[in-house]
Amino acid sequence: xxxxxxxxxxxxxxxxxxxxxxxxxxxxxxxxxxxxxxxxxxxxxxxxxxxxxxxxxxxxxxxxxxxxxxxxxxxxxxxxxxxxxxxxxxxxxxxxxxxxxxxxxxxxxxxxxxxxxxxxxxxxxxxxxxxxxxxxxxxxxxxxxxxxxxxxxxxxxxxxxxxxxxxxxxxxxxxxxxxxxxxxxxxxxxxxxxxxxxxxxxxxxxxxxxxxxxxxxxxxxxxxxxxxxxxxxxxxxxxxxxxxxxxxxxxxxxxxxxxxxxxxxxxxxxxxxxxxxxxxxxxxxxxxxxxxxxxxxxxxxxxxxxxxxxxxxxxxxxxxxxxxxxxxxxxxxxxxxxxxxxxxxxxxxxxxxxxxxxxxxxxxxxxxxxxxxxxxxxxxxxxxxxxxxxxxxxx
Amino acid sequence: xxxxxxxxxxxxxxxxxxxxxxxxxxxxxxxxxxxxxxxxxxxxxxxxxxxxxxxxxxxxxxxxxxxxxxxxxxxxxxxxxxxxxxxxxxxxxxxxxxxxxxxxxxxxxxxxxxxxxxxxxxxxxxxxxxxxxxxxxxxxxxxxxxxxxxxxxxxxxxxxxxxxxxxxxxxxxxxxxxxxxxxxxxxxxxxxxxxxxxxxxxxxxxxxxxxxxxxxxxxxxxxxxxxxxxxxxxxxxxxxxxxxxxxxxxxxxxxxxxxxxxxxxxxxxxxxxxxxxxxxxxxxxxxxxxxxxxxxxxxxxxxxxxxxxxxxxxxxxxxxxxxxxxxxxxxxxxxxxxxxxxxxxxxxxxxxxxxxxxxxxxxxxxxxxxxxxxxxxxxxxxxxxxxxxxxxxxx
Numbered sequence: 001x002x003x004x005x006x007x008x009x010x011x012x013x014x015x016x017x018x019x020x021x022x023x024x025x026x027x028x029x030x031x032x033x034x035x036x037x038x039x040x041x042x043x044x045x046x047x048x049x050x051x052x053x054x055x056x057x058x059x060x061x062x063x064x065x066x067x068x069x070x071x072x073x074x075x076x077x078x079x080x081x082x083x084x085x086x087x088x089x090x091x092x093x094x095x096x097x098x099x100x101x102x103x104x105x106x107x108x109x110x111x112x113x114x115x116x117x118x119x120x121x122x123x124x125x126x127x128x129x130x131x132x133x134x135x136x137x138x139x140x141x142x143x144x145x146x147x148x149x150x151x152x153x154x155x156x157x158x159x160x161x162x163x164x165x166x167x168x169x170x171x172x173x174x175x176x177x178x179x180x181x182x183x184x185x186x187x188x189x190x191x192x193x194x195x196x197x198x199x200x201x202x203x204x205x206x207x208x209x210x211x212x213x214x215x216x217x218x219x220x221x222x223x224x225x226x227x228x229x230x231x232x233x234x235x236x237x238x239x240x241x242x243x244x245x246x247x248x249x250x251x252x253x254x255x256x257x258x259x260x261x262x263x264x265x266x267x268x269x270x271x272x273x274x275x276x277x278x279x280x281x282x283x284x285x286x287x288x289x290x291x292x293x294x295x296x297x298x299x300x301x302x303x304x305x306x307x308x309x310x311x312x313x314x315x316x317x318x319x320x321x322x323x324x325x326x327x328x329x330x331x332x333x334x335x336x337x338x339x340x341x342x343x344x345x346x347x348x349x350x351x352x353x354x355x356x357x358x359x360x361x362x363x364x365x366x367x368x369x370x371x372x373x374x375x376x377x378x379x380x381x382x383x384x385x386x387x388x389x390x391x392x393x394x395x
Numbered sequence: 396x397x398x399x400x401x402x403x404x405x406x407x408x409x410x411x412x413x414x415x416x417x418x419x420x421x422x423x424x425x426x427x428x429x430x431x432x433x434x435x436x437x438x439x440x441x442x443x444x445x446x447x448x449x450x451x452x453x454x455x456x457x458x459x460x461x462x463x464x465x466x467x468x469x470x471x472x473x474x475x476x477x478x479x480x481x482x483x484x485x486x487x488x489x490x491x492x493x494x495x496x497x498x499x500x501x502x503x504x505x506x507x508x509x510x511x512x513x514x515x516x517x518x519x520x521x522x523x524x525x526x527x528x529x530x531x532x533x534x535x536x537x538x539x540x541x542x543x544x545x546x547x548x549x550x551x552x553x554x555x556x557x558x559x560x561x562x563x564x565x566x567x568x569x570x571x572x573x574x575x576x577x578x579x580x581x582x583x584x585x586x587x588x589x590x591x592x593x594x595x596x597x598x599x600x601x602x603x604x605x606x607x608x609x610x611x612x613x614x615x616x617x618x619x620x621x622x623x624x625x626x627x628x629x630x631x632x633x634x635x636x637x638x639x640x641x642x643x644x645x646x647x648x649x650x651x652x653x654x655x656x657x658x659x660x661x662x663x664x665x666x667x668x669x670x671x672x673x674x675x676x677x678x679x680x681x682x683x684x685x686x687x688x689x690x691x692x693x694x695x696x697x698x699x700x701x702x703x704x705x706x707x708x709x710x711x712x713x714x715x716x717x718x719x720x721x722x723x724x725x726x727x728x729x730x731x732x733x734x735x736x737x738x739x740x741x742x743x744x745x746x747x748x749x750x751x752x753x754x755x756x757x758x759x760x761x762x763x764x765x766x767x768x769x770x771x772x773x774x775x776x777x778x779x780x781x782x783x784x785x786x787x788x789x790x
Contacts, residue, residue, distance in 0.1 A: 179609025198608065200655060211763060212644040213593065213669050213737035214574025219761075224626075224645055231623040249607040250619055251655045255648045260595060260665035262646050270655035274608050342608035366614075368606060 002388045002395045004381045007094040015082040023371025024082050028075040028114035029151040047097045053158040057113035058124045060163045063106040069168040071110035081373020088174040091384045098393050105392045112346045119148040125346035170355035173347045174387045180366030188382045189328045189336035190360035194276035195348050199310035206302030209265025221300050224264040230295040237287050248273040276313045276340045314348050317355030327389035397783050397790045399776045402489040410477040418766025419477050423470040423509035424546040442492045448553040452508035453519045455558050458501040464563040466505035476768020483569040486779045493788050500787045507741045514543040520741035565750035568742045569782045575761030583777045584723045584731035585755035589671035590743050594705035601697030604660025616695050619659040625690040632682050643668040671708045671735045712750030722784035
């Protein structure tokens with residue numbers, strides 16, 4: 001039987017490693033992260049699971065034979081919330097415990113390492129699923145110049161052999177939504193249909209720097225005006241291409257020389273867009289590229305587009321989704337919805353190797369990646385129950 | 396008689412103080428600035444003028460009795476051009492020399508100090524015209540924390556009594572245009588009608604910082620989108636209010652937190668506008684203020700407007716302008732125009748106390764405040780001749 005009190009107690013215990021105000025500072029390979037992983041390993045052992053750290057620091061608690069894998073990550077953002085990743089790990093642990101007590105089914109647990117990207121992003125699961133080699137990951141340095149190779153030395157003799165993905169029938173990840181949709185709608189459960197793909201590039205418009213007093217408007221080539229015109233026109237043009245779930249963002253803007261009395265000669269900005277359809281991602285890219293070229297030509301600006309980086313959308317497994325839908329209807333009738341995940345997760349990588357599904361609980365105010373991140377306990381427990389039910393464990 | 400060769404030789408001699416590449420580094424009170432002022436003082440003495448430094452370091456070469464004042468400033472920008480200010484000072488010196496040789500009229504010469512604003516802007520003439528007190532000016536610190544009080548110690552015993560503005564019948568300043576109009580039109584002389592007024596304020600839009608993947612477009616309050624919408628709407632609304640000579644500029648933009656994956660929660664930007672009509676400046680301000688409030692309300696953004704700083708427009712004296720027009724038609728028939736000055740000058744301050752006029756020669760490519768600043772010698776000489784003619788000195 002699922003024990004909600006035990007689950008919440010463990011969740012708060014994990015919170016204590018690196019606790020800071022209402023949040024947590026527990027980056028990958030930091031002392032609190034290692035302490036937390038050792039504590040998790042002990043909890044897994046108590047639950048009768050076979051504990052295994054791999055070379056990246058991914059921590060597995062393994063059932064014998066073929067099993068369903070549940071879990072998430074226990075590292076946090078530099079200024080992180082207490083539930084981001086931690087919820088899915090502790091929920092998995094609780095479901096595994098209840099399954100063992102009931103004599104089945106076989107449930108394994110994972111806490112991936114460095115999902116938050118001290119060394120890139122979803123790093124531990126990326127190496128486990130062979131999206132990148134250990135050598136490639138080892139070369140990445142954090143913002144202080146420390147490499148992953150150096151940082152993971154701290155694992156010492158915890159490291160054992162790699163865990164074979166083939167032993168798992170699938171992976172289900174419970175996570176906080178990190179967005180406002182469920183909270184705004186007063187719903188409890190979000191069943192993920194797709195993890196959206198995303199694309200991003202840096203763009204530079206070049207105009208002519210000039211005296212802001214003596215340069216007539218008609219003779220200016222103002223790079224900021226180019227950005228503003230592009231932004232307005234893009235919002236207009238994308239309407240025919242996008243759905244209400246598509247997102248696009250200009251989040252980083254750097255004007256040069258950035259002085260009140262100088263007409264901007266240059267602006268460098270980020271253009272990022274996300275959608276659950278690879279086809280639509282491509283059509284958005286075409287609109288963006290055409291609109292950039294059009295505005296640059298009309299306004300006499302130079303245009304430099306950096307390389308387009310990104311990840312393709314990942315569809316969740318239909319069979320696992322069906323089980324989750326039945327579970328959600330049983331636990332939270334009329335208070336669940338299907339929705340996309342606009343954020344990347346370890347599940348994005350794991351989907352390369354096995355059937356994957358995700359479910360969300362609300363984020364209060366949509367807040368995440370901040371100390372204020374929170375979810376009502378009744379919703380945390382509902383998420384646990386849906387996960388357990390879908391995994392075939394009585395709640 | 397005006398001696399163009401002597402004028403050009405002196406202009407190049409002044410250039411040598413702080414020469415750096417094709418430009419000049421000669422900030423107020425720096426060693427090259429003091430050396431240059433001592434050299435100018437000696438040239439003024441040779442010309443039969445009575446030399447006087449005031450407490451600010453403004454340098455005067457005085458004719459007896461009532462005289463017309465000509466001049467400009469000899470300090471430069473941190474990375475300055477060789478003609479900005481220097482042209483007006485050396486042209487004044489040449490006209491004064493020729494006037495003395497001819498027995499009249501009475502012409503005095505000035506090189507104001509710190510027009511370029513190491514300690515504010517048009518500092519020397521602002522104190523001389525009592526727009527600010529010595530104590531107020533003394534308290535201003537440069538970007539390295541040195542105060543004007545400390546910096547002007549270097550004047551030592553050069554400092555004499557203040558010069559009484561009442562001894563002058565008026566002030567004419569020859570300056571480079573620092574804009575593209577004359578150069579683009581292939582003209583030689585610009586006769587200034589007004590020094591435009593300007594207004595400036597810092598504005599902050601506050602929205603809601605959010606995850607760029609998980610926050611639906613419909614639930615965003617993106618502060619950068621507010622800036623873009625404001626900018627577009629402002630350009631549209633101002634059309635009914637402005638003339639082709641009005642200018643407005645968003646030159647400084649700071650987005651927060653300025654990250655590609657985060658919906659901008661805040662943007663702080665500068666809003667500056669200039670016009671020759673105080674009335675129109677006010678109407679532009681009303682449009683700007685209304686449009687800011689409208690956009691903020693529509694988009695659910697917080698709005699913070701800083702104090703509006705500025706200077707009122709200054710009309711040039713009609714009598715001096717008439718003399719300059721006759722001179723321009725004589726020296727450069729069909730190759731002169733009347734125009735506004737979009738940049739501030741010492742003449743802005745001096746106009747408080749006496750009739751003032753300004754004239755421009757072209758800036759090649761409109762470039763100023765850069766080492767590349769330049770003007771063709773034939774145009775420099777034309778400016779000198781128009782100045783002399785208007786001052787009543789035979790060319």
